[in-house]
Amino acid sequence: MKIGIIGAGNMGGAIARGLAADPDFCTADITVCSPNNHGELDALKADYPDINVDTDNEKAILGTDIIILAVKPWLVYDVMDPLSPKIQWEKQMLVSVAAGITLSQLEDLSLCTPPAVFRVMPNTAIAVRKSMTFICSIGASDEQIKSVSDIFSRLGSVMVIDENQMTACMALASCGIAYAMRYVRAASEGGVELGVKADLAKDIVLQTMQGAAALLQATGAHPEAEIDKVTTPGGITIKGLNAMEAHGFTTSVIEGLKASK
Structure with a gap:
């Protein structure tokens, strides 16, 4: 070819x-x-x-x-x-x-x-x-x-x-890659505030994202099912998730995708 x-x-x-x-x-x-x-x-x-x-x-x-x-x-x-x-x-x-x-x-x-x-x-x-x-x-x-x-x-x-899906799919992947990188930046900055060196924080976030993606691809599980496995009652993960939601995490992602369409 x-x-x-x-x-x-x-x-x-x-x-x-x-x-x-x-x-x-x-x-x-x-x-x-x-x-x-x-x-x-x-x-x-x-x-x-x-x-x-x-x-x-x-x-x-x-x-x-x-x-x-x-x-x-x-x-x-x-x-x-x-x-x-x-x-x-x-x-x-x-x-x-x-x-x-x-x-x-x-x-x-x-x-x-x-x-x-x-x-x-x-x-x-x-x-x-x-x-x-x-x-x-x-x-x-x-x-x-x-x-x-x-x-x-x-x-x-x-x-x-189908072509009528192209704009929405582009928002998820072509724009979405920038949104994923913005999360990497934000999480890395959070790591620095917690006392982790910047380069190390970025490496940790990148590996964590790769692991999360690989886990979902391998199991076919719904993201929430995997989240449930690491959120114990009164634990630090659920507290962190609730704090993110209180500041509009899910809404911000959805609105960002809709704005990109």
């Missing part, structure tokens, strides 16, 4: 690096193009000599199976206008990771009805191959959906969803 990536910024670069770092993926099958970001292209080539880089976006569509559009949303039309007539829409799949660009807008860029176009939203953990990525599509066969899912599953977890 040959991949062409248009854009070498944070997202395009992270996708390229994640795939190139996968020992089961052929680095020579990756082409990354960017007319402007020469520094990142040079860095990619230095780190992965077999990767193909070019300053001509057209090279990303020549002989590739999947074209990943990883540019800023306001650049999508300018970038795609000269490329659309050269894409083999009957054979090639277009995958956009440009936030806010809908499937309908992507379909309008094509010269084929219906084209196989995908709207894909990873989060920033894609940089360490731990992304929560959402995929929706139009005009794609089951085989094509599997091909795109297989690519992004190398970079983390994947969910195929």
Whole structure:
């Protein structure tokens, strides 16, 4: 499966690096193009000599199976206008990771009805191959959906969803990763106030969050069921939870997610 990536910024670069770092993926099958970001292209080539880089976006569509559009949303039309007539829409799949660009807008860029176009939203953990990525599509066969899912599953977890769920799912994962990091910061600061050194406090919080996530994933339990196991009557955990709720912890999280939608 040959991949062409248009854009070498944070997202395009992270996708390229994640795939190139996968020992089961052929680095020579990756082409990354960017007319402007020469520094990142040079860095990619230095780190992965077999990767193909070019300053001509057209090279990303020549002989590739999947074209990943990883540019800023306001650049999508300018970038795609000269490329659309050269894409083999009957054979090639277009995958956009440009936030806010809908499937309908992507379909309008094509010269084929219906084209196989995908709207894909990873989060920033894609940089360490731990992304929560959402995929929706139009005009794609089951085989094509599997091909795109297989690519992004190398970079983390994947969910195929309906487009009408994309905004809510983005709030949970793309915005949610920032909310999780804000909790890490707050808990670390609390640790410092309790007398723990800052770096140690952060390490403790990070490991605790990883453990909590792993526990819920392994057991499939409801979070409250696991909370009940560590809240003894009159104990310090229930006192801490009640203090957080008194200051609007759950409400703040829910309202933050709703505001992000």
